[in-house]
Amino acid sequence: MPLSSPPLLPTDPQHFAGRHVLVTGASRGIGWAVAKAFAAAGASLSLVGRDAASLQQRAAEITGPQNSATLQNSVRAFAADVADEAAIGKAINDAQAAQGPLDILVNNAGFGASKPFAKMDTGHWREMLNVNLDGVFFATRAAIPGLLSRPQARVITIASTAGLTGYGYVAAYCAAKHGAVGLMRALAREYAKRDITFNAVCPGYVDTEMTETSIRTIVEKTGRSREQALAELTAGNPQGRLVKPEEVAATVLWLAMPAAGAVTGQAIAVAGGEVM
Secondary structure (H helix, E strand, O other): OOOOOOOOOOOOOOOOOOEEEEEEEEOOOOHHHHHHHHHHOOEEEEEOOOOOHHHHHHHHHHHHHOOOOHHHOOEEEEEEEOOHHHHHHHHHHHHHHHHOOOOEEEEEEOOOOOOHHHHOHHHHHHHHHHHHHHHHHHHHHHHHHHHHHHOOEEEEEEOOHHHHHOOOOOHHHHHHHHHHHHHHHHHHHOOOOOOOOEEEEEEEOOOOOOHHHHHHHHHHHOOOHHHHHHHHHOOOOOOOOEEEEEHHHHHHHHHHHHHHHHOOOOOOOOOOOOOO
């Protein structure tokens, strides 16, 4: 009889009990997978995103009657755009007022768009940096005082393989993600003597709405079929597939565990061997 596959995520419902986790971009994609994983492991959650209604719906899904009663009132939603310095600062302060100092910050909010470099205007450049780099800076800076007051604090930023290598037609996105990785590395050195780690998780193409948008763009611009567009995106992955959001979430949870306390300043690719 073949062995069954082990679970991707911790199965102990109290693994992160007493820990306050804030996830940006939490209403969908990787952010939602990360939020669900921490909730299942007992963490108190603060969900941050731009769409208040979507966040409230997600919070209700976690705390619904189908889930453990221990999750009731442990999930809060805070609407904010990470690219708005004042708004994300207020959201983090409000989250800590409601649920105590942060233990773990997951900088997940991000957005990708393509444009040939010669046709790239300042607006496109700023849009990519505002969300993917400035947002990480604003959220991390606002969270640092609370994090430094807690044992085994963590800052985990969802970057991209675009933070580790270059791709054509996404120069601004690559620049922003390289910046996010560099920020984590710099902070890991600056705070090496404190009980806090800073790491980046760098997925390849993940089975999320953002990848679906990329597929639609390829179809619209090239006339290829959806299957052909998907094959183009997965061609760079030696495993020949999209990464699952749960695989990224599992990496985030591992970095948040006490056993990963010596892992800091790292950029971990979750990309099927695309980047080594």
